[in-house]
Amino acid sequence: MRKFRLRWRTKTTLCLLPSLAGIVFFFVIPYFRVLYYSLIDNQFRRRFVGLDNYIDTLGNEYFQLALKNSLLLIVVAVTLLILIALLVSLALSFGIRKLRVCRAAFVLPMVIPSGSAALVWHSLFSGWDSAAPLYLLFVWKNAGICIVLMTAAFTCIDNAVFESAGIDGAGKFRLHTRITVPMIMPTLLFSVLLSIVNSFKIFRETYHYYGGTNYPPHHSYTLQYYMNNNFLKLDYQSLATAAVLTSLLVFAIVMTGLRLQRRFES
Amino acid sequence: MRKVLPVVALCFFLPVAATVALSFLSEGNALTLNNYADLLLNCFIFYPMFWNSVLYAGLITLAQFLIVIPCAFGFSQSRARSKSALFAFYIILMMMPLQVTILPNYIGLRDLGMLDTRLGIILPAVFSPFGVVVMRQYMRGTDNSTIDAMRLETNSLIKVLIHVVIPPVKVCVFAVGLFVFADCWNMLEQPLLFLESDRLKTMSVFMANASSYEGGVLFPAAVLFIVPVLLLYGFFSDKLEKGLVFGDLR
Numbered sequence: 001m002r003k004f005r006l007r008w009r010t011k012t013t014l015c016l017l018p019s020l021a022g023i024v025f026f027f028v029i030p031y032f033r034v035l036y037y038s039l040i041d042n043q044f045r046r047r048f049v050g051l052d053n054y055i056d057t058l059g060n061e062y063f064q065l066a067l068k069n070s071l072l073l074i075v076v077a078v079t080l081l082i083l084i085a086l087l088v089s090l091a092l093s094f095g096i097r098k099l100r101v102c103r104a105a106f107v108l109p110m111v112i113p114s115g116s117a118a119l120v121w122h123s124l125f126s127g128w129d130s131a132a133p134l135y136l137l138f139v140w141k142n143a144g145i146c147i148v149l150m151t152a153a154f155t156c157i158d159n160a161v162f163e164s165a166g167i168d169g170a171g172k173f174r175l176h177t178r179i180t181v182p183m184i185m186p187t188l189l190f191s192v193l194l195s196i197v198n199s200f201k202i203f204r205e206t207y208h209y210y211g212g213t214n215y216p217p218h219h220s221y222t223l224q225y226y227m228n229n230n231f232l233k234l235d236y237q238s239l240a241t242a243a244v245l246t247s248l249l250v251f252a253i254v255m256t257g258l259r260l261q262r263r264f265e266s
Numbered sequence: 267m268r269k270v271l272p273v274v275a276l277c278f279f280l281p282v283a284a285t286v287a288l289s290f291l292s293e294g295n296a297l298t299l300n301n302y303a304d305l306l307l308n309c310f311i312f313y314p315m316f317w318n319s320v321l322y323a324g325l326i327t328l329a330q331f332l333i334v335i336p337c338a339f340g341f342s343q344s345r346a347r348s349k350s351a352l353f354a355f356y357i358i359l360m361m362m363p364l365q366v367t368i369l370p371n372y373i374g375l376r377d378l379g380m381l382d383t384r385l386g387i388i389l390p391a392v393f394s395p396f397g398v399v400v401m402r403q404y405m406r407g408t409d410n411s412t413i414d415a416m417r418l419e420t421n422s423l424i425k426v427l428i429h430v431v432i433p434p435v436k437v438c439v440f441a442v443g444l445f446v447f448a449d450c451w452n453m454l455e456q457p458l459l460f461l462e463s464d465r466l467k468t469m470s471v472f473m474a475n476a477s478s479y480e481g482g483v484l485f486p487a488a489v490l491f492i493v494p495v496l497l498l499y500g501f502f503s504d505k506l507e508k509g510l511v512f513g514d515l516r
Contacts, residue, residue, distance in 0.1 A: 007421070008417065008421070009344070009345055011423050012339070012340050012343040012344040012345075012423075013340060013344040013345075013346045014340070015336035015337060015339055015340030015343075015344070015423070016336075016337055016340040016341065016344060016346075016352070018332075018333050018336065018337065019333045019334070019336075019337035019393060019395075019398060020337075020352075022333065022389070022392065022393030023356075023359065023393050023395065025374060025393075026370065026371055026374040026375075026389065026390045026393055027359060027367060027370055027371070027374075027390075027393070029374070030369075030370030030371065030372075030373040030374040030377075031370045033370070033373050034369050034370055034373065084274075088271065088274065091270075091271045092271070101275070102271055102272055102275040103275075103507065104503055105275040105276070105278045105279040106275060106278050107503065107506060107507060108278070108279065108282065108499060108503075109278060109281075109282075110445075110448065110506075111444065111448035111451075111495040111496070111498070111499045112281075112282060112492055112495065112496075113448075113451055113452045113469070113470065113473075113491050113492065113495065114452055114454070114470070115452075115454075115469065115470050115472075115473030115474065115488065115491055116285055116473070116488035116489070116491045116492050117281060118473075119285065119473065119476075119484055119485065119488045120281045120284050120285045120288065120488070121281070123284075123288065124281070124284070140278060140281065143278070145510065148506070148507050148510050148511075149510070149511070149512075151507075152507075152508075152510075152511045190512075193361070194361075197361045197362075197363060200363030200364070200365060201363065201364065203364075203454075203455065204452065204454045204455070204470070207454060207474060208454075208470075208473055208474055211474070211477050212474035212475055212477075223365050224364070224365055224455065227365055227368070227369075228455075228458070228459070231459055239369050240369060242365070243365060243366050243368075243369045243370075246363065246365045246366050247362060247366040250361060250362055250363060250366065251358060253361075254357070254358055254361045255358075258357070
């Protein structure tokens, strides 16, 4: 009997292996090589230069531009996205439950390829010289996943909560701001986190929107353009440094988000 | 809110409808099928690129099932001590944008001699941690007693997976499958950077270069680019809404 149990445990642990092996091969080991590249002067001499590459990259005007645009996108577009997703989820969960068609319309953009969406955006917003159309495209494409996550969290709330709040005489607005929204705080936080991460993917939309050029207007220049142009130049040091800096930024954002989420332990 | 919501929903739906409508309009705004004729009869590069997208997205999705389901099961059943730390690592990796992972992927592929091959597009995407995280969260809700009961009958892992583990999480399996397919269908950076040969490239690259082709091929191509995901969405949309429940990672 003991042998039988031991074997089962080993088997369940072995289930992790294929995925783990792939991740080690394509992500972990190469990441350490990237880290190494960011610390040397070039591919051939391989002399350690400490943090010189980081100082260069942080001082590079295009890197700064990309970073500025990314932060602007996070502050403006993610805020807009979360507000819209929250209002829509509230309406879907507590207002008109039966309108499934509405719900499908919000989730649909999630699966629509960026190439097609950017094309129609280009016809709708021709003549606009700002990043605003792309912000709207971002909201349009990413609202779906947030709405799915939030409505799922809302439907988990026990109906008794509303009954007792109704007896206490809470109005609809107070009910939502004081009870329902705080109750899904962990999910709300995660949606913010996911949207910030998704905002890094705006490159696909931007690239299609500007017809496949590597030199978009300054207001839409993002990190992936910086990476692409360095890929074309085969400048591994700049690439590696930018990748490491981005990973540190995202790591900080994710850890902060998850730590905040953990504070809502019920 | 009752009146506003359908209007907002309509706004979300409008771009898709507009794409379809515009694909049937000629330059003089008359109804025509010429755009489709231009694309399907005169633009031969469209075909390999379209089928490449089908091939890549299809194979990645199928291969992900084989990797993701056992891995999520392993995370829920294994008693290995480092399990929770490992899962935290998966969550962080899931959140890493392409700008971080694409250079490691590129280096891994270069060392394996897989740049400019179909496998080079497929392999790194197969090991994306997203599905594992979502499915592990979903499996947390299922109980172990059925697994224990099944184990009295068999010691085969595959039988347990097929008969007991997968049925209750089917919704999640379909949701992850649809999400992964749509994401790979939309892949752009990888074919741009990992591939040289045009015959290996995908619909996304076609769309990005479409202004260089003759005739009004853009909108019909956009419509055909939407059709496969739209069909899948039609079949599995309810599962997508129920299966992607991983907002609470505590």
